[in-house]
Each structure stands twice: as structure tokens, then as C-alpha cells.
Amino acid sequence: MTLRADAAGRERDRERTLAWLRGVSGELASATIKRLEETLPWYGEMPPGRRSAVGMVAQAGISSFISWFEDPRATPWVAADVFGAAPRELLRSVSLQQTLQLIRVVVEVVEDRAKDGDDVLQEAILMYSREVAFASADVYARAAEARGLWDARLEALVVDSILSGEYDDELPSRIAALGWHGHGEVAVLVGTAPRQLEVDTLRRTARHMDADVLIGVQGSRLVVVIGRATPRDDTPDGEEPVSFMTIATALEPSFGEGHLVLGNEVPGVVDASTSAKAALAGFAVARAWRGAPRPALADDLLPERAFAGDPLARTALVQRIYTPLKDSSTELLQTLWCYLDTGRSLEATARELFVHPNTVRYRLRRVADIIGWDATHARDALIVQSALIIGAMSESAATRRRPTRR
Template sequence: MSAAGPSEATLRRLERASGSLATQAVARMDDSLPWFRSMPADQRSWVTLVAQAGIASLVEWCRHPGRPPRLTGEVFGAAPRELVRAVPLKQTVDLIKVTVEVVEERLGQVVEPGEAQALRLAVLKYSREVAFATAHVYASYAENRGAWDARLEALVVDALVRGERPEELPGRAAALGWAATAPVLVLVGHTAPDVDDHHSAVRRAARSLRADVLVGVHAHQLVVVLGGLPDLGPVAEKVSAEFGPGPVVRGPAVDSLAQAGDSAAAALAGLRAAVAWPGAPRPVDADALLAERALDGDPLARTALAQRVAAPLEAAGGGVLDTVRAVLGSGGNLEASARALFVHPNTVRYRLKRATELTGLSATDPRGSWTLQVALALSALDGGRSLWS
């Protein structure tokens, strides 16, 4: 300090009283800050250390006025970085305010005669420096945490895209705030060419509906993992608007993040095959693209068609499969199909209803008839010749 600053005798007295002042400051915090009383004992002890280090740093700051302040390390280095995560910035400001108030109130106990005003001015200036240091600590933490979260999120999404299931996957996601259990689904599409920050836009859309979300960008593909709500349909609809031009494919819902790789695999296969359905809705379910996926060489889609479509129709009996074949062959003409089968048109309608119940597909619907045709053709190619006998 200048010649008008506190004397060395005052600074020594302040230095000796630093422990007592810190204890009194913590006691004041306990009385005036309800949230402080609920803090764990270890965090309260860290606050005491920071307060004591702050007072000691004040003494050094007064002794060496020409030295640039290094408050970030001198003061906040007294506590682990966990304290930044445990205490929000606003509460830290409250702690500093209480500590400064206690020091100002106890000045009369430590100053030499006639130096109270000089020390009070020093405390005022020093508290401003501490405020700047506090802002720096929290800004640095936020920046580092943001960069770490981005890397961690990229690792999680990349593992899902690759079909990996590392044991640490749930823990990594939990560190990012992921709390969802079931259901979980994956959306994939192309990135928007005029958007620099796809992550923020997608997060805003998903979190506006209170959904958990993870976002990854792979080349020009945008991969979004959604969870946290019983019905993710509305979230998928809203998030789809943040994708670039082209199809957006929604993978099937799975029971947990550990199984989200299955949803991602189906969605990515659907994205590759979606070019074969130009009029697909957006988003479109990966299961609605089973026919296109199978023709594109997706073995999972081919297996799904065999198990969900061909096999149930074969096992149905009662002419259900023959009726489906006839209707497909007649272009959906029920009367012509009835004549070919020598049955009443109502019998055709009944059998088609049964086929729809078994497969979820209607032979009179354009998409349904297309998927049925592909499923039955692939089944025959796989050796199911008896289906056509």
C-alpha cells in the first residue's frame, strides 16, 4: 500500500487474527445463510480454509502493493475444485460478502490507533479484487467443464453409433446429467448446413419438453439420443425440425441407454435406405423402412421381415397367406381376389383383417402391400418355397 496504507504493526495483528476472523465469519454464515447450515461438514471446512486464506492474502496484498494479485491460487487454491461444483456462484458471492462484513466490523480489534480508515479502504479494494478472482474461477471451471462434457458426450454417442457397449457407458452418461431409464431412442439425419452449433439447438428443443438428450455429429450426420419421458414421440417430432434437409429416421425404443446401440443401428440403416422412399414422413420409424433396409442389405431388417411378417402368415392357416397373395397379385382388388379364391368377398376381408392383426400391415395399403411383397419374396429366396406352393 501507499504511505497512507496500514502499517506493518497493523498487518501483523491482522495476520495473527486471521484464524479467529475466519471462524467468526463462518459462524455468521451459519446464522445468516440457511443453505450454508445444510452443507456437509467437509464443504464447511473448505469454506473456513478459503476465508482464512483470503484474509492472509489481504495481508500480503497490503504489504506488496505493486505485485499483481494472484488471488485465484492464493485464496481458492485452499479448497478442492469440488467446492466450485458444490457451491453456485451466487452463494459464493454471499460467502465473500459475509466475510468482508465480519472483517470490517472487527477492524477495531486489530488496527493501530488512527489506521482504521486506511485498513477499511484496503479491505474495500481487496474485496473488489476477490470478486474478479471469483468470477475468473467460475468462468474457467465452466469453460473446462463444457469442454470436458463435450468430449465425454462425443465418446458416448460414438460408442452407440459403433455398436459398442462399454461397461462405463451408463456412468459416463450419468456424468452428463443423463437420468433416463426407459424408453430410450435414437434419431439420425443430416446436419443443417447453415447451423454452427447443432448441439445447442437440439438440446433446447428436447429440454423444452423436459427430455434427456445426448447429441453427436459424425461427418454430416446428426445423431440424437432421447430419453426421460414415457412418450418420446412429441420430442422426436420437435427435435426433427433441427436437422438439415433430407430424411430423419427414428430408431425403435429400447429399455435403457445400454441398449441404445440397437436403436442407433436400426436408425442408421434406415437413413441409408430412406432414399428409396422419397415421400417418407419426417421423422420416419426405422421399422417402417424394413423393406428398403432389407433390399439395401441390412440383415437385421431381413430377419425382422421373416419373423414378423412371413412366419406369422405361414403359421396362420385358414387361407390367410393365400388370400394375401391373391390380393397382392390383383393390385388390391378384393372382388377379383374373391373370384380367384372361389370365396365370398367378405371372407377375403376377414382374412385380410386377420393378416393385419398378425403383421401390422394391410395388403390394401400401398406401403403395407409393398412391405408384404418384399417380405414374402425374401422369404422365398431364403428357402421358404413352401409359402408359394
């Protein structure tokens, strides 16, 4: 009998408290808005529309608390009750920290107004505030997860567009939506995707090198578009920007086993397709270079790429080696041909050209100054000889196509 009477007494107390809460709900909402203006500077700096939305969330929290106090089992999804009335844009403009500050203000207002209430009400306030705090964290976690998935899909779309070279005027805006911090030159790095890709580690390493990256996985390939945060022209006098090879070397541990190829440097991300094509072509033939470093430059794989039919490599070899030598001096071109044909022998070249070996050395140094490759090194000799062969072939083809005069 005594237990039944105690239960009935608690129920009557709960009904009185509930009636009191309903009666002061409007007063609590007004007091909450006033407290927000007094204690939270960011609330006063908001546009009127967003302030109104925040006020709606605060009022929804008070109303939801009253409903929850009436029957805690009837409203298990607190987040839907409190945040359901808020526009979607509010989650983007109000941070999780600010939301928790908002909850604290609401709870403080209710506690101050109900400080003379019974223990049941005080306990309910504590339990409900805990539920709302966890619900807030859940809402923001879901929003962050959704944004992360969307960013990943958008990033994959951007990288695919760069690789294919088929993109429209919307590419810069899509890249900007990803928070791209690269405003300088760009190069593309292609390698094997690891079993477990640590995207955050890769981005963190790039930031330490004053660069930003776009990451895409295509089957077994990992493609990373590297952009300098500071353009070369904006680098302070006397300082050299970090080379893309240095950045690629720092990113190398994030790739899987196998070859790693860095495309040529281009002025900006809109031109990254050229670098991507070079890197992909180099990656496809890198196994043909037995001593290929990791990472290797796509330009160092020009012979293999040209043999595989890459038109970009054939054009690069002719324009960067054959044509400059031909335009500079037929004597240098003839000396280089002879030097390579005699197995890179200085003495044999000198005998065939009727000059001193030192003259051959001097001419080869001039060749290296003009084209940037030193034919006295085995790998450079292969690149240069490939350029001479392709250049001679293209010149012969042009001669055959030239109409004869009558």
C-alpha cells in the same frame, strides 16, 4: 516541497496501517471463522474437512489482502492467491453463490475491525473485495467450461459406443456421470447435422416432453438418443406415455435439411444399439422413398433396408409378417399372395380364388389385424410384399440346406 511532504505522510500512514493489519491478521481470521458459523447455515452443515478447507480460503483471503495492500501491483492474480490452497473438490462442493457469501463475510469482518481506519484502508477494502469477487467468478467459469468440455467428450464417447454396439460394463456408469435422466424406453433419432447446433434448445425441448437426450455429431450426421424419463410400466392408469414419434417431431427443427429417421423402441439405453443400427440403416436408404415423411420410422423403411442388405430388416420382415401369417392360416397367406400378384385387385383375386370379393376384404382385414400393416395401402403393400418374397426365399434356402433322408 508541500507535495513531497504529503506523499511522505501518506506513505507513513500506509506503513502504520500495514503494520496494524499484520498484527491483527490472526484475530481477523478467528473472527471470520466465528462469523461464518453464526451467519452461514451451509458452513455448519459441512463435514469437518470441508469446513477446514473453507477456513483456509478465508485465511488466504486475509493474507492476500495484506500482501495486496502492501503492493497492489505485486499480486495481480488474486484468484491464485485466495483459491490456491483450496482442494479441487471444494469447487465441486461449494457453489459460486456460497463463495460470494464467504467473501462478503470476510469483507464485513475486516470492515468492522477497521471502521476507525483511514480512507486509504477503506478504499483498499472495497477495491480488493471487488477483485476477489471477479476472480471467484472467473474460477467458477473456468471450472464450468472445463466440465462442459469433459462432458461433451464423454457424451460423444457414449454415443459412439451405442452406435458401434461395442461397449463394456462401464457404459451405465458413464451415462450416469452425464446426469442422464432417462429411466424408461429408448429410441435413436438420426438426421443431418445443422450448420449451428443449438444443443441447449434440443435438451430443453426434450425435457418439456418428459424425456432426456444424448447428443452426438458424426461428420454430417446428428445422432440423438432419446430416453423416457418415466418407464411405460410406471405411467399412471388411463394415461399413455408420449410416443417417440411425437418427441422426434418436436426435436425435428433442431436438425438440418434432409431425411430424419427414428429407430425402433427398445427397453433401455443399454439396448440402444439395436435402435441405432435400424435408424442408421434407414437414414442411409431414406432417399429411395420419394414420399418419406420427416421424421420417418425405420420400420417403415424395411423394404429399402432389406434391398440394401440390412440383415436386421430382412429378419424383421420375416418374423413380423411372413411367419405370423404362415402360422396363423395358409388361407390368409394365399389370399395375400394372390391379392398382391393381381395388382391389388379385389375382383381378380376373388375370381382366382373362386370366392366373393367381400370374402377377400374380410381376409385382408384379418391380415392387417395380425401383422399391423394394411395391404390395401400402397406403402404397406410394398412392405408386405417384400416380406413375402424374403420369407419365401429364406424358406427355400432352408429346404435346400436340409439333408435328405435315405
